[in-house]
Amino acid sequence: MPYVVDFVNVSTVGLESSPVADALAGLRANEARYFRNKYQHVFTVEPAAEAPDAVDRVTRILADERGIVIASPALEATDFEVEGIRWTYVFYKSGLSVNVLWTLADAGKRAVGFKLSDGMDVPDELGAFKFARQRSKLAGTIRGSFFVIKGEY
Numbered sequence: 001m002p003y004v005v006d007f008v009n010v011s012t013v014g015l016e017s018s019p020v021a022d023a024l025a026g027l028r029a030n031e032a033r034y035f036r037n038k039y040q041h042v043f044t045v046e047p048a049a050e051a052p053d054a055v056d057r058v059t060r061i062l063a064d065e066r067g068i069v070i071a072s073p074a075l076e077a078t079d080f081e082v083e084g085i086r087w088t089y090v091f092y093k094s095g096l097s098v099n100v101l102w103t104l105a106d107a108g109k110r111a112v113g114f115k116l117s118d119g120m121d122v123p124d125e126l127g128a129f130k131f132a133r134q135r136s137k138l139a140g141t142i143r144g145s146f147f148v149i150k151g152e153y
Helices: 021-039 052-066
Strands: 044-047 074-082 085-092 096-103 110-116 132-136 140-148
Touching: 021 074, 021 085, 021 096, 021 132, 021 140, 052 074, 052 085, 052 096, 052 110
Parallel strands: none
Antiparallel strands: 044 074, 074 085, 085 096, 096 110, 110 140, 132 140
């Protein structure tokens, strides 16, 4: 069942099993606020089991592009299009958020972004990446990194 993410009253609904549930909920709310403010898009997620196509898409791109396999189980996912950009998000139990940005126009932007919730360690599978820090009122300190997608998916 889809869940509309509220960035005013942050809730851990769907993320309770994460050891950093509060920080992950803040990270998810931070993304919801971004999409609401920039695109007037309502950010909704659903349990990963109900969004296998989104989880499989992220899993495939990570494996094909960089040989990355996320060890943590996926908790929630979403896949949507706004202003000619397809976005796919997967939120993992460890506190990791992975998003795929895919501009639908030819020769557009195509990238994978990683965001780590406040309080989580960098997963071994992402040890090769350097993470920049960003402060957020909703999520505390967010550490993020990305890479450009070279293939066609």
